Amino acid sequence: MKKLLVLLASALAFSAHAADTLTIGATAVPHAEILEVVKPMLAKDGVNLDVKIFNDYVQPNLQVAEKRLDANFFQHQPYLDEFNKARGTKLVSVVGVHIEPFGIYSKKVKKLADLKSGGTVAIPNDATNGGRALLLLDKAGVIKLKNPNDILATPKDIVSNPKNLKIRELEAATLPRILDEVDLALINTNYALQAKLVPTKDALAMEDSKSPYVNIVVAREDNKDSPAMKKLVAALHSPAVKKFIQDKYKGAVVPAF
Missing domain, CATH: 3.40.190.10 (Periplasmic binding protein-like II)
Structure with missing residues (x-):
């Protein structure tokens, strides 16, 4: 007992x-x-x-x-x-x-310098990740923004777009799935990994370790x-x-x- x-x-x-x-x-x-x-x-x-x-x-x-x-x-x-x-x-x-680290991906070009005029670039459609994507495009020399430090930048803040790229704003989770349909897609790493992309190998450009x-x-x-x-x-x-x-x-x- x-x-x-x-x-x-x-x-x-x-x-x-x-x-x-x-x-x-x-x-x-x-x-x-x-x-x-x-x-x-x-x-x-x-x-x-x-x-x-x-x-x-x-x-x-x-x-x-x-x-x-x-x-x-x-x-x-x-x-x-x-x-x-x-x-x-x-x-x-x-x-x-x-x-x-946020990355730029493509199935159509091997480097950003090969990007054709009039191409389509897909970025997330939420304010912060959309701004983050545009900042990375600015840093990579693809576009120029009015303020390259504005984390809430939108396509309206692009002041130079030498290749006349079309910016498509889409749900972040869908970006890996439409990678074949666009020239570039800026993809959050969690979704890139889910899609079996290897950021350090597949991304044409990435944020550095100083990302906030x-x-x-x-x-x-x-x-x-x-x-x-x-x-x-x-x-x-x-x-x-x-x-x-x-x-x-x-x-x-x-x-x-």
Whole structure:
């Protein structure tokens, strides 16, 4: 009887310890892959990490705001700022994890100098990633912007377009799929990796490591400092995660810690 009581007490203690669940929305690559690395670490620390995969940049934020998710992991601060402003949400950054250098891709030319006059360039249609794409095109010498530091630049801010390129603004997730149909596409690294593109090999030009677009875990004010969230932060900044990012992505994704 005494042994039975001890076993029951142990089972209850374990159940209470493991009952803390953190539900996070993430894009599949590399965000969900990184979260899979920390799952066993968190399990040992009494947190069950439940990862929900998303293929867009809107629902993960809306569902955190609506308390259907505890947090998400897919975006950078400029995108979050623009989203909060446009949607009236009050989501906050919890921790920065990595940088995904943005790239220019093509199936039609091997280098940007070979780009033909009148070609089509596809960029993301959200304000921050669209601006980011235009800044990279400016830096690569393809176009010139009125202000080459304006992260919210739009095609209207192009002041020089020597090859008379047509700019198409499309949903970020669709860009790898239409790569055959355009001359250039500027693709977020998570979507490039999902499409089996190797940024360090396939991109004609990429942002350098000084990019300000650190990918962050995002939550609400009411839960950003919860015990489970603090454990997640510690796990994401562990040497094991840094090594995983460096070994798996080989420069296509860069640790930000």
